[in-house]
Amino acid sequence: xxxxxxxxxxxxxVGGLFLWGLRRPDPTALPSVLVGKPAPxxxxxxxxxxxxxxxxxxxxxxxxxxxxxxxxxxxSWCIPCRQEGPTLSAFWxxxxxxxxxxxxxxxxxxxxxALNFIQQYNLGFPSVEDNGRMYINYGTYGVPETFLLDTxxxxxxxxxxxxxxxxxxxxxxxxxx
Amino acid sequence: MKPRLRGSGFGFRERxxxxxxxxxLLLAISYQLPAxxxxxxxxxxxxxxxxxxxxxxxxxCPVCQGESAAESNADISVExxxxxxxxxxxxxxxxxxxxxxxxxxxxxxxxxxPRSGATLWVWLSPxxxxxxxxxxxxRYQGLVxxxxxxxxxxxxxxEIARLEAELNQQNPKP
Numbered sequence: 001x002x003x004x005x006x007x008x009x010x011x012x013x014v015g016g017l018f019l020w021g022l023r024r025p026d027p028t029a030l031p032s033v034l035v036g037k038p039a040p041x042x043x044x045x046x047x048x049x050x051x052x053x054x055x056x057x058x059x060x061x062x063x064x065x066x067x068x069x070x071x072x073x074x075x076s077w078c079i080p081c082r083q084e085g086p087t088l089s090a091f092w093x094x095x096x097x098x099x100x101x102x103x104x105x106x107x108x109x110x111x112x113x114a115l116n117f118i119q120q121y122n123l124g125f126p127s128v129e130d131n132g133r134m135y136i137n138y139g140t141y142g143v144p145e146t147f148l149l150d151t152x153x154x155x156x157x158x159x160x161x162x163x164x165x166x167x168x169x170x171x172x173x174x175x176x177x
Numbered sequence: 178m179k180p181r182l183r184g185s186g187f188g189f190r191e192r193x194x195x196x197x198x199x200x201x202l203l204l205a206i207s208y209q210l211p212a213x214x215x216x217x218x219x220x221x222x223x224x225x226x227x228x229x230x231x232x233x234x235x236x237x238c239p240v241c242q243g244e245s246a247a248e249s250n251a252d253i254s255v256e257x258x259x260x261x262x263x264x265x266x267x268x269x270x271x272x273x274x275x276x277x278x279x280x281x282x283x284x285x286x287x288x289x290x291p292r293s294g295a296t297l298w299v300w301l302s303p304x305x306x307x308x309x310x311x312x313x314x315x316r317y318q319g320l321v322x323x324x325x326x327x328x329x330x331x332x333x334x335x336e337i338a339r340l341e342a343e344l345n346q347q348n349p350k351p
Contacts, residue, residue: 030239033283107252132256139281141239 030141032158039071039149040137044128047105049118054126063100064153068175070101071147072163073135074127075108076117078143084162085121091168092125098177103127106135106143150175229261232271236278237286245288 034040043059063069072088074081092101105114105127118127138147146159148171156174159167233247238254246257257278264274278286290296 030285031283033281133260136253136256136260136281139239139283141282 029160032139032147032155034139034147034155035157037155038153039069039147039155040134042128042131042134042137044104044131044134047111047114047118047127047129049115050126058102058126058128060153063102064149065151067098067100068151068177069149069153070099070168070171071138071149072101072103073106073130073138073140073143073145074103074117075106075143076113077109080162081117081144082121084144085117085123087163087165087168089121089123089125091165095172095177096125099172099175101125104130104134106130106140146171148174226262226265228265228271229258232261232265232274233258235275235288237282237288239282239286 039060041060043057046054046056046058060069070088072084074085088101088103092099103123103125107130108114111129114127114129117123135143138145142160144162146163148156148159150156157171159171163171230247233254234245236246236257238244238246238249238251238257240251240253241249244254246254246261248254260277261274264277269277275287284290284296290299292300
């Protein structure tokens with residue numbers, strides 16, 4: 001019996017390691033270092049369709065304190081953004097008194113592509129134009145990415161990939177909406 | 178075998194000097210370039226000196242698989258090289274520049290994990306592995322020795338005398 005004990009322990013340990021490796025959520029997912037910290041500040045140009053309501057520029061600091069903010073990095077060339085855009089827009093229409101959805105159009109080659117995208121998916125929430133640095137300041141590693149900020153401007157979570165209505169509901173619950 | 182080319186007239190020191198001179202020249206040009214050709218962007222061009230690439234090579238491209246910010250041509254890598262160039266021009270050290278990216282992406286962005294804190298084990302694990310292997314070998318050797326001694330100890334004096342007599346009988350001494 002003693003002879004088989006150690007081989008058995010080794011086999012079980014290696015097997016356990018494999019099982020753990022296979023069941024890990026996503027090994028390529030990168031946790032954001034911003035969670036729990038104040039969101040990087042910005043003042044960015046508002047995209048033309050929203051300028052009438054939101055002015056030429058949006059400064060994040062001026063929005064903090066009023067509502068929780070959902071910052072969404074998107075681009076017209078990004079396929080998952082096409083899936084996410086209408087979901088986000090519908091969510092904002094329903095919950096605009098509880099949370100502000102703020103889009104940051106990033107890594108866009110032509111402004112007209114972004115404008116077509118807004119028109120095509122009828123995006124109601126305001127979007128600003130990335131100055132080419134904000135997606136690095138937020139430590140993004142793809143598009144779309146969504147950051148949830150509480151009313152003090154602290155980052156509560158970062159969501160990588162398109163958000164589903166269920167994700168958005170969970171975020172709303174997290175900020176007490 | 179091909180003969181090695183020697184005596185080109187320039188030794189290592191001379192070549193190092195030339196490389197440094199070229200580096201300085203490139204750096205000097207890099208300070209001038211933004212004003213000339215990149216007036217619109219007001220920041221230096223992304224790919225200027227080898228120092229930029231030296232630092233970029235130690236940073237991951239966030240959107241790529243297994244590519245550094247020096248090799249990749251993704252928008253983000255081009256922008257990272259531009260940031261490195263800008264910060265070098267501002268007189269920042271490579272460590273400060275790397276810290277800028279670590280602040281945004283965490284230690285993940287570095288190809289060499291820092292030799293402290295949670296990533297220390299990455300550097301220590303080969304040593305620990307070797308230590309464990311040496312310990313196991315040492316114990317195994319001890320076990321083998323003990324077994325060999327035990328087999329000798331287990332034989333009685335009479336048995337040894339009988340075996341020796343038998344051996345002497347088979348191979349009589351000349």
